[in-house]
Amino acid sequence: GNTLGMLGGGQLGRMFTVAARTLGYRVLVLDPDPGSPAGRIADEHLHSAYGDAWALEQMAARCAVVTTEFENIPAQTLHTLAGLIPVRPGARALECTQDRGREKAMIQSLGLETAPFERVTHKEQIKAALAAVGTPAILKRAALGYDGKGQVGVASLAAAEAGFDHLGQVPCVLEQRLPLEREISVVLARGVGGETLCYPVAENIHRHGILHMSIVPARIDHATAQAACRAAIQLAEALEYCGVMAVEFFITTAGELRVNEIAPRPHNSGHYTLDACVTSQFEQQVRAICALPLGDTRLLSPVVMVNLLGDLWADGEPRWGALLEHPAAKLHLYGKSQARPGRKMGHFCVLGDDRDRIITEAETLFAALSGEVQHGS
Ligand code: ATP
Numbered sequence: 001g002n003t004l005g006m007l008g009g010g011q012l013g014r015m016f017t018v019a020a021r022t023l024g025y026r027v028l029v030l031d032p033d034p035g036s037p038a039g040r041i042a043d044e045h046l047h048s049a050y051g052d053a054w055a056l057e058q059m060a061a062r063c064a065v066v067t068t069e070f071e072n073i074p075a076q077t078l079h080t081l082a083g084l085i086p087v088r089p090g091a092r093a094l095e096c097t098q099d100r101g102r103e104k105a106m107i108q109s110l111g112l113e114t115a116p117f118e119r120v121t122h123k124e125q126i127k128a129a130l131a132a133v134g135t136p137a138i139l140k141r142a143a144l145g146y147d148g149k150g151q152v153g154v155a156s157l158a159a160a161e162a163g164f165d166h167l168g169q170v171p172c173v174l175e176q177r178l179p180l181e182r183e184i185s186v187v188l189a190r191g192v193g194g195e196t197l198c199y200p201v202a203e204n205i206h207r208h209g210i211l212h213m214s215i216v217p218a219r220i221d222h223a224t225a226q227a228a229c230r231a232a233i234q235l236a237e238a239l240e241y242c243g244v245m246a247v248e249f250f251i252t253t254a255g256e257l258r259v260n261e262i263a264p265r266p267h268n269s270g271h272y273t274l275d276a277c278v279t280s281q282f283e284q285q286v287r288a289i290c291a292l293p294l295g296d297t298r299l300l301s302p303v304v305m306v307n308l309l310g311d312l313w314a315d316g317e318p319r320w321g322a323l324l325e326h327p328a329a330k331l332h333l334y335g336k337s338q339a340r341p342g343r344k345m346g347h348f349c350v351l352g353d354d355r356d357r358i359i360t361e362a363e364t365l366f367a368a369l370s371g372e373v374q375h376g377s
């Protein structure tokens, strides 16, 4: 069959669906939300719970292969599907990344470094954990956190204990807050036969724990970029990964490379590939899971990507004028009907030969969306 199954119906699933169609495939999306961005444009949309046995049977019957855009698909769902059809990436890779403690332990077991961390599952463990990692620290819930949600900054034992209560006393990791020079990420693909290909390293600027801007090429030296790519490939191989994945890194003020986390799917910091690379990360996901040759990851132009969060819709539609008039800006909207603060509604890219200049242009265009800057008047 030429139908591909997608677990999750968010914007990553939507961009995958567009890429799959371009290559001649049909897409079946499973997402409980009947209005999900990917479900709305898919060839077929099952809006059942991820654990629904009937939905999984349907998926297995109709799809050649199943992939995911959401790392928190229940492990049981992945195992059930894997008994029926190929699931790429596999359950083992997803399960590893579903728990920050497990993920960091796996990273360290390969000889790669993370921020110093301790697992915390009971309040009595906090004192020793804090003594081990020191302050300032960050307490993060081990599962289900994203966009900086489910984490609290910690400067004292009292704050750590209050934070643990605030997070609902769920299993957590307490990690040292590193002094950061920069954040970067590597998106890579690994094919069915184990071949790997990295995209150029992105430099990521966060605001309030959410990605604001990615700059490509990252403003780092060649040796650091190479070390990051090598580490990302090492992680993909250890996970016996098939598909597209991303690895987030910190570069500390001392110049050390530390792995932050793994995303077992295309990544927000890889959206620039849609406009600036020969093969987008979503086309690459299609190619990898369908056992097609991987596409060229070459960068065609320096690029800056800026996220568009729901906050921009607070007073109605953003002012698109300047962005649409710019000769080298590309707007992408995800078709979400409800704009909420912090919700990812879309992004735009600005391309150009001069990296510093497109960073400034992107900030100017971003400010113009909320009317902070009067453009052309
Ligand atoms: P994502 O949406 O990327 O999955 P998340 O909720 O999993 O986000 P993290 O990536 O762990 O969160 O952290 C979000 C941001 O908070 C990081 O990109 C970084 O800016 C900051 N941060 C997290 N951990 C640390 C740390 N140990 N030291 C310094 N800064 C950190």
Ligand code: MG
Pocket (backbone or CB within 6 Å): 145, 146, 147, 261
């Ligand atoms: Mg994360």
Ligand code: MG
Pocket (backbone or CB within 6 Å): 248, 260, 261
């Ligand atoms: Mg992150």
